[in-house]
Amino acid sequence: MRTVSFPVTIVTGNPGEKPRLAMQQLCWPARCACCGAPNEGSTLDLRHDVHASAGDVFQEVTTTGIPVYPLAWRLPCCRSCIKHQVAPAGIPTTALLVGAFLLWAAMGYLLFLAGLAYNALAIAAFVVAGLLLGFAACKLYAVLESWSRRKVESYMKPTCTASGVPVSIRSDLLHVEFTFQNDTFGDEFRAMNQLGG
Secondary structure, rough: EEEEEEOOOOOOOOOOOOEEEOOOOOOOOOOOOOOOEEOOOOOEEEEEEOOOOOOOOOOOOOOOOOOEEEEEEEEOOOOHHHHHHHHOOEEEEHHHHHHHHHHHHHHHHHHHHOOOOOOHHHHHHHHHHHHHHHHHHHHHHHHHHHHHHHHHHHHHHOOOOOOOEEEEEEEOEEEEEEEOOOOHHHHHHHHHHHOOO
């Protein structure tokens, strides 16, 4: 992995204008950031928000309600690598568990409507059904996650360096730091933007 850091400054415009974050214009190598193949002109949108709160040094953008400075670039990526970087991520665990819970709650409501709310056998069956639904949701998640991972891997070439986006970005109000999975791309990027070792 290669890490390249750029200084940034906060620029205040005319009165009433929002301040913005400024950094040098970046030059990108004419190759795919993932596999290193010559790039035919396709790009992947790369976005990052720099949080404007003090003390958030090199923290990934995850919180809301804090002023941010949006940054965006066009990362060179071949069409083949774009496919595996934007492949479906599968179903979130929360969605499966909430679905199972709602089905379980509906079963409980039907028991109540059927007048079996105080029947010990019906209550035991209801509890067992809840456990089975939770177990089934977990198993279904594992199957879907495995399917999604295999689908992503089927798009990858032997030279690919990441199944997702091949660059990660971290920042504070003084620097934006790029970490490249592809060392050759990272070295060329550093050289093209005239940054020392």
